[in-house]
Amino acid sequence: MAKERFQCLICGYQSTRWLGRCPECGSWDSFSAGTAKDSGKELAAVYPLQEIEGEEERLQVGMEEFDRVLGGGIVPGSLILVGGDPGIGKSTLLLQVASQLGRYGQVLYVSGEESVRQVASRARRLRLEASSLLLAAATDVEVIKEQVERLRPCALVVDSIQTLVHPRVQAIPGSVAQVRECIGVLQQLAKGLNLPIMVIGHVTKEGILAGPRLLEHIVDVVLYLEGDRYQSYRLLRGVKNRYGATHEIGVFTMTERGMVPVVNPSALFLAGSQADNSVGAAVVPTLEGTRPLLVEIQALVSTSYYSLPRRMTTGLDFNRTLLLLAVLEKRLGLRLSSCDVYLNVVGGMKLIDPGADLAAALAVVSSYRELPFPRDVVVVGEVGLTGEVRPVRLLELRLKEAAKLGFSRAVVGRSSCCRSLPEKFTLIPVASLGEAIEVLWQR
Numbered sequence: 001m002a003k004e005r006f007q008c009l010i011c012g013y014q015s016t017r018w019l020g021r022c023p024e025c026g027s028w029d030s031f032s033a034g035t036a037k038d039s040g041k042e043l044a045a046v047y048p049l050q051e052i053e054g055e056e057e058r059l060q061v062g063m064e065e066f067d068r069v070l071g072g073g074i075v076p077g078s079l080i081l082v083g084g085d086p087g088i089g090k091s092t093l094l095l096q097v098a099s100q101l102g103r104y105g106q107v108l109y110v111s112g113e114e115s116v117r118q119v120a121s122r123a124r125r126l127r128l129e130a131s132s133l134l135l136a137a138a139t140d141v142e143v144i145k146e147q148v149e150r151l152r153p154c155a156l157v158v159d160s161i162q163t164l165v166h167p168r169v170q171a172i173p174g175s176v177a178q179v180r181e182c183i184g185v186l187q188q189l190a191k192g193l194n195l196p197i198m199v200i201g202h203v204t205k206e207g208i209l210a211g212p213r214l215l216e217h218i219v220d221v222v223l224y225l226e227g228d229r230y231q232s233y234r235l236l237r238g239v240k241n242r243y244g245a246t247h248e249i250g251v252f253t254m255t256e257r258g259m260v261p262v263v264n265p266s267a268l269f270l271a272g273s274q275a276d277n278s279v280g281a282a283v284v285p286t287l288e289g290t291r292p293l294l295v296e297i298q299a300l301v302s303t304s305y306y307s308l309p310r311r312m313t314t315g316l317d318f319n320r321t322l323l324l325l326a327v328l329e330k331r332l333g334l335r336l337s338s339c340d341v342y343l344n345v346v347g348g349m350k351l352i353d354p355g356a357d358l359a360a361a362l363a364v365v366s367s368y369r370e371l372p373f374p375r376d377v378v379v380v381g382e383v384g385l386t387g388e389v390r391p392v393r394l395l396e397l398r399l400k401e402a403a404k405l406g407f408s409r410a411v412v413g414r415s416s417c418c419r420s421l422p423e424k425f426t427l428i429p430v431a432s433l434g435e436a437i438e439v440l441w442q443r
Helices: 064-070 090-104 116-125 141-151 176-193 214-218 265-270 318-332 354-369 395-404 433-441
Strands: 002-008 031-037 079-084 107-111 133-137 155-159 197-202 221-226 233-241 249-255 258-261 281-288 291-303 311-314 339-345 377-379 409-413 426-430
Touching (some): 064 233, 079 090, 090 107, 090 197, 107 141, 133 141, 141 155, 141 176, 176 197, 249 265, 265 291, 281 354, 281 395, 311 318, 318 339, 318 354, 318 433, 377 395, 395 409, 409 433
Parallel strands (some): 281 377, 409 426
Antiparallel strands (some): 221 233, 233 249, 281 291, 291 339
């Protein structure tokens, strides 16, 4: 039996009666009448665990950085969401991925933002192998579903989810109701046909994927493409991955041939650093997922001429930075309350690793006291509220990456465990921030 429903065309809120103003999103005159039909219940098939075959072999894209973020390749039947700022290179990256997957069979690339002629022009400009690449310009999700069922490609790319519409949903493209319904259709398509689907999603001003949070819960993998449009490098960061480790990153450079994987990201992030001893710059072997990266943290401490001293950070958590500055002032006596403090992670990296605490704190000390930082030293450790330096995980992996780039000493927490050191490498264990300063500058 059909039941009359009223649904907000903006946010998808449903009501049994017409409302002038939506109680969910606050929009006026946005309700439309519809019906919700009772569907017959159908029991899902049940299988014994022993009779279910194991996981299929992953599809290797052939781009090492992309495969790394996904945990070794694309899992058949997975739904992958790729987000990022406009113009950052999402469409270019997935067009390259679609071309690489052509060796497994036909790949369907559906664009709701460009014509097939425009997509083909970009593919030729990137000099991509297009023998197995099928292009379509469509926004109706039901039409896309019919094409997939007819062609049976080995992979599907949709650009973008905000342009898709479902004919049975009375809402504008990109609204919550449309996005929710369209991603549900794509999910059923991926699981039913064991088809990997990659979907591009726009982000809001706050840097999160546009649409409901439900979008991230439905998909299997969420990737963010980060970077500055005015610089050549891009970071592909895994935020969610049901088939691998999260917070893995892949590093690319944007060239005229598209996204090119970076073989040695640490050298990229340290490029341009001063060869001689520098003031206010410390290098930390950080860990992104399971990947070690060497990143330089720079600090600038200057006399403040404001009634309220300024605190600015780029690439570091602001609240974490305030905590470190309070520890430096309380435990070491640095009069930072009368100084402006600026901290920057070189290369546009965003560090969430607590092992970067020690490097950030020592960079501030170096700038405050005008002490040159030794260029053959890396520092890594978590700093507590009492000023103690705590150990970090996977220290051996970090030190091997540091040794590759010519560093020979590392300041770490005293209780750190390291079974084997790189050749001609020295470990300097410290128990507190004060001891780290004495070791580095003999004070």
